Amino acid sequence: MPATPTTPAKQALSHLRVLDLTRVLAGPWCAQNLADLGADVIKIERPGAGDDTRHWGPPYLRDAEGRDTSEAAYYLAANRNKRSVTLDIASAEGQQIIRELARQSDVVLENYKVGQLKKYGLDYESLKREKPDLIYCSVTGFGQDGPYAQRAGYDFIIQGMGGFMSITGERDDQPGGGPQKAGVAISDLMTGMYATIAVMAALTHRDRTGEGQYIDMALLDVQVAMLANMNTNYLASGQAPKRWGNAHPNIVPYQTFATSDGYIIVAVGNDGQYRRFVEAGGRPDLHQDERFAANPMRVRHRDTLVPLLAEMVKTKTKQEWIDALEAAGVPCGPINDLDEVFDNPQVQARGLRVDLPHPSGGTVRLVGSPMKMSATPPRCDAPPPTLGQHTEQVLRDMLGYSEQQIGELRGKGTI
Incomplete structure (x- = not known):
């Protein structure tokens, strides 16, 4: 109300x-x-x-x-x-x-x-x-x-x-x-x-x-x-930051994914959270693979990994993912329209x-x-x-x- x-x-x-x-x-x-x-x-x-x-x-x-x-x-x-x-x-x-x-x-x-x-x-x-x-x-x-x-x-x-x-x-x-x-x-x-x-x-x-x-x-x-840290990133490095859409330049996966009925945000901050994420999706092999086990490797191989994760996320609904990831301690959230916000x-x-x-x-x-x-x-x-x-x-x-x-x-x- x-x-x-x-x-x-x-x-x-x-x-x-x-x-x-x-x-x-x-x-x-x-x-x-x-x-x-x-x-x-x-x-x-x-x-x-x-x-x-x-x-x-x-x-x-x-x-x-x-x-x-x-x-x-x-x-x-x-x-x-x-x-x-x-x-x-x-x-x-x-x-x-x-x-x-x-x-x-x-x-x-x-x-x-x-x-x-x-x-x-x-x-x-x-x-x-x-x-x-x-x-x-x-x-x-x-x-x-x-x-x-x-x-x-x-x-x-x-x-x-x-x-x-x-x-x-x-x-x-x-x-x-x-x-x-x-x-x-x-x-x-x-x-x-x-x-x-x-x-x-x-x-x-x-x-x-x-x-x-x-x-x-x-x-x-x-x-x-x-522009906060983007300013200081540039002033410190001399390199102008680029667009990354809904992804992160230094962390993978830290982005949006399409579920079977909407979108969610997954914000994996460490390797343990990543392992629990893929286990919740029934893909423990995506953690066991040495290319994806640690964040620096995931960043290096993002173009290979992200499509596999996207395929995995589409197997469940938005709410199913949020329930599973919250239970597993993996930071996540929905992308709500204003009907859902209010x-x-x-x-x-x-x-x-x-x-x-x-x-x-x-x-x-x-x-x-x-x-x-x-x-x-x-x-x-x-x-x-x-x-x-x-x-x-x-x-x-x-x-x-x-x-x-x-x-x-x-x-x-x-x-």
């Missing part, structure tokens, strides 16, 4: 306000992390259009009668626990409202093109004059300087440029070989995660010193940094699915935060807002605008 949404009595960031001028994924992912931890996140969106991802469907959220709403599932993934305010920041009135909101905020997040907000007087230096201890985080494809600073950054392109696709995909000498992107926008998501960490560090520094600061986050920087008892026990009522009248199904904290657990009590859902509330309650002023702004198309 899906987890029941709860509102913890206290959250780590409930004393903070974030003014979110970002859209699509990297910036909103950072803002959602902060919102999950209790921050009041005010999402600024274009009147009449909103975040680009609101229109990136189908699929769309369905209302109580099962009809599609205007809320794309892509948008729902990155915008829970926020408030939505529609505002035309190209107008003088809109710029003034941003300045007023910034004065009451701790953090500003933005992902406009380099220099675009400066012409509106909404860049860091301008807003710093309004609030000297402001934390201001910019997210771009390539950063605020360097020869590529003016280029637009797209996750897919960054995965290629940053080296990720050079080590991801089937081996070039195998059928289907060649570069592959990840199944989700990893450079966007990881940039959102790094931005979250940077914002938290800047807030800690501010709390100690009273000093705000500027944060310059770039997708390309993050994509290069996150039906998994461990996923259910961890409360990763959360169902919330939505203003459309339907129910929005979300994935809750994976951060488990004993004293200040993340919240998941507010569905992603509809476009402009909180505009009047924020203008009236935070900034003291009258109903007449709000009506005039709406008449001008500012909100």
Whole structure:
């Protein structure tokens, strides 16, 4: 069963306000992390259009009668626990409202093109004059300087440029070989995660010193940094790593295999595990053969061994193999589709699915935060807002605008 949404009595960031001028994924992912931890996140969106991802469907959220709403599932993934305010920041009135909101905020997040907000007087230096201890985080494809600073950054392109696709995909000498992107926008998501960490560090520094600061986050920087040991392998050896698909360059067998009804992962880490693997498959001879008895020999003869193992694995179902290998102490696991993921008892026990009522009248199904904290657990009590859902509330309650002023702004198309 899906987890029941709860509102913890206290959250780590409930004393903070974030003014979110970002859209699509990297910036909103950072803002959602902060919102999950209790921050009041005010999402600024274009009147009449909103975040680009609101229109990136189908699929769309369905209302109580099962009809599609205007809320794309892509948008729902990155915008829970926020408030939505529609505002035309190209107008003088809109710029003034941003300045007023910034004065009451701790953090500003933005992902406009380099220099675009400066012409509106909404860049860091301008807003710093309004609030000297402001934390201001910019997210771009390539950063605020360097020869590529003016280029637009797209996750897919960054995965290629940053080296990720050079080590991801089937081996070039195998059928289907060649570069592959990840199944989700990893450079966007990881940039959102790094931005979250940077914002938290800047807030800690501010709390100690009273000093705000500027944060310059770039997708390309993050994509290069996150290659981890592949980077150091290259820097140590001077040899660029190659693609190995679902295999491992140094361990055999450490890869996927097709069973009679699906796929499994077998991650043999030593010779004893290998022996138990082939014994579970009724092929002890594949351990007794001196070509395969020890890992260095298996790596050397992988092209001979792997087809024999593949033939062996096809004789049982996915579940039969998992049961047999778990009993034998051989590391293994299924390759689940999302039906199987959300039906998994461990996923259910961890409360990763959360169902919330939505203003459309339907129910929005979300994935809750994976951060488990004993004293200040993340919240998941507010569905992603509809476009402009909180505009009047924020203008009236935070900034003291009258109903007449709000009506005039709406008449001008500012909100």
